[in-house]
Amino acid sequence: MSILLIYTGGTIGMHSDARTGALEPLDFEHLQQGVPELGQLGIETDACQFDPPIDSSDMTPEHWVELAHCVADHYDAYDGFVISHGTDTLAYTAAALSYLVQGADKPIVLTGAQKPINYDSTDSKLNLTDAFICACSQELAGVCIVFSGRVILGTRARKTCSKSFAAFSSINYPDLATLHDRQMLCYIRPEREARPRFYESLDEKVGLIKMVPGTDFELLEFMLERKDALVIE
Numbered sequence: 001m002s003i004l005l006i007y008t009g010g011t012i013g014m015h016s017d018a019r020t021g022a023l024e025p026l027d028f029e030h031l032q033q034g035v036p037e038l039g040q041l042g043i044e045t046d047a048c049q050f051d052p053p054i055d056s057s058d059m060t061p062e063h064w065v066e067l068a069h070c071v072a073d074h075y076d077a078y079d080g081f082v083i084s085h086g087t088d089t090l091a092y093t094a095a096a097l098s099y100l101v102q103g104a105d106k107p108i109v110l111t112g113a114q115k116p117i118n119y120d121s122t123d124s125k126l127n128l129t130d131a132f133i134c135a136c137s138q139e140l141a142g143v144c145i146v147f148s149g150r151v152i153l154g155t156r157a158r159k160t161c162s163k164s165f166a167a168f169s170s171i172n173y174p175d176l177a178t179l180h181d182r183q184m185l186c187y188i189r190p191e192r193e194a195r196p197r198f199y200e201s202l203d204e205k206v207g208l209i210k211m212v213p214g215t216d217f218e219l220l221e222f223m224l225e226r227k228d229a230l231v232i233e
């Protein structure tokens with residue numbers, strides 16, 4: 001099995017400097033050294049990374065398109081993909097990628113962590129190891145998030161806890177699979193197509209408005225003048 005790891009940044013790839021305590025991003029080699037469990041899986045891994053790695057609050061639609069290109073360019077060469085990402089906007093990236101890469105017959109797994117890799121209590125080793133196990137699975141396909149032992153469909157994930165390790169929930173849809181002690185139990189096999197469809201661009205002029213009782217109608221007009229489409233929540 002061969003997996004491409006796309007390392008974008010975020011807490012999962014951070015470690016704290018022993019002297020100053022400041023958080024610094026790791027490169028892939030150091031990340032791999034920090035997770036010896038990955039070596040034990042016997043997976044051939046290549047990596048590419050954002051240079052420099054970014055905090056996920058700096059992710060933009062351009063980055064989403066870049067990630068989709070990266071998957072498309074390497075699609076035939078690997079059995080699966082792992083994208084390591086900050087947790088703050090991980091669910092947005094998963095959703096965007098789900099639309100940019102449709103009908104994939106290989107797993108494209110996003111993961112992150114709540115605590116840096118060199119903390120004793122880190123969740124980054126478990127999440128990374130689980131993500132690689134899922135990326136090798138022939139039962140899974142398409143974009144999903146692997147976090148805290150749960151596998152969530154890319155279009156359904158939301159970060160619902162900022163402190164707990166179980167940071168992500170699947171909204172109105174069951175988890176695709178769960179993981180315990182490196183064993184994956186798959187409940188739902190996503191649909192796949194013989195050949196995935198890759199899309200090259202996103203319309204960035206889509207807005208979201210949250211309607212609450214008493215929302216000013218002018219706000220809606222203001223948004224409609226500036227956007228190609230509006231999602232009303």
Ligand code: ASP
Nearest residue numbers: 010011055056086087088
């Ligand atoms: N601010 C970080 C990020 O989203 C937090 C994290 O990785 O959990 O990049």
